[in-house]
Amino acid sequence: PTPPATPTGEGERVRLSATRRAIARHMSEAHATIPVAWMVIEADVSGLVELRRRARAAFEEAHGVRLTFMPFFVRAIALTLREHPALNASYSEDGVLRHERLDMGIAVATDSGLLVPVLRAADTKSLAHLAGELQDLGERARAxxxxxxxxxxxxxxxxxTGAFGSLISQPIVPVGQVAIVTTEAIRRELRIVPGVDGGDAFAPRSVMNLAISFDHRALDGAEAGAFMAALRARLEAIGPDDPLDAGA
Incomplete structure (x- = not known):
């Protein structure tokens, strides 16, 4: 094949760091070997947004860590994975290995590239524990x-990806896993809700997209779709008056 043309003119060639080379190698392997399917759903997280607003100041004073949305997302995904173990797995030609442990990779953007520290046994930890560990892993990843x-x-x-304002993204499934989930930006939009007279009404709601890329060798759309529907239901069930660790 004809090699790509070299751009003309002056410019700066940026040398690849060891981290960037590792990212390039892993992403190329994943893209070349994993047949990826993808879907996105929308969730109404108005209850979650209000719960966090009410609880944030007292939580941060009591625990000394920030209360972002991320521990809520991690907890919801971890608890949903308990019910859908086909997604907590690895694929090989010998079969699909469903893991007993549930160790979440948390993508962290750093100045030198993407790092993915692992939050061990994510399904066993309280919201406060998750918040503290997420903050610690993120800070040490950037350092x-x-x-x-x-x-x-x-x-x-x-x-x-919602931390950057993304509304929809299509991530690459990491080698050794069968799925990756993205949480997108929370936005305020008008939605049709039940009216006081039994009809329909418009009301502002906090909504977000949840996206999943999955290895079609290990999973079919029905399995991924059932997981995403259950995840949406879990997030939408959170009410503003719930205890922070509800739903275990």
């Missing part, structure tokens, strides 16, 4: 002080 053991053997990855 480049994570150990190798904290960056390996995730069983499913979560990428909070």
């Amino acid at each position: 480049r002080t994570l150990t190798r053991e904290e960056l390996i053997d995730a069983t499913l990855t979560i990428d909070n």
Whole structure:
């Protein structure tokens, strides 16, 4: 094949860091070997948004860590994975290995590239524990002080692309996993809701998209769709007066 043309003119060639080379190698392998399917659904998270607004100040004073939306998302995904173990798995030609452990990879953007520290046994931890561990892993990822053991053997990855304002994204499934979930930006929009007279009415609601890429060798759309529907139901069931660790 004809090699790509070299752009003319002056410019700066940026050398690839070791991190960027590793990212390039892993992404190329994943893209070349995993047949990916993808879907996106919308969730009404108005109850969650109000719960966090009410609880945030007291939580942060009591625990000394920020209360972002991420621990809610991690907890909801982890608890839903308990009910849908086909997504907490690895594929090989010998079969699909469903993991007993539930170790979440958490995508973190750093100045030198993407890092994915692993939050171990995510389905067993309280919201406060998750919030503290997420903050710690994120800070140490950006400071480049994570150990190798904290960056390996995730069983499913979560990428909070909504932190950058993304509405829909299509992530690449990491090698060794069968799915990756993205949480997108929360936005205020008018939605049709039940009216006081039994008819329809318009009301402002907090809504977000949830997207999943999955390995079609290991999963079919029905399995991924059932997981996403259950995840949406879990998030939409959160009310403004709920205890923070409801739904375990």
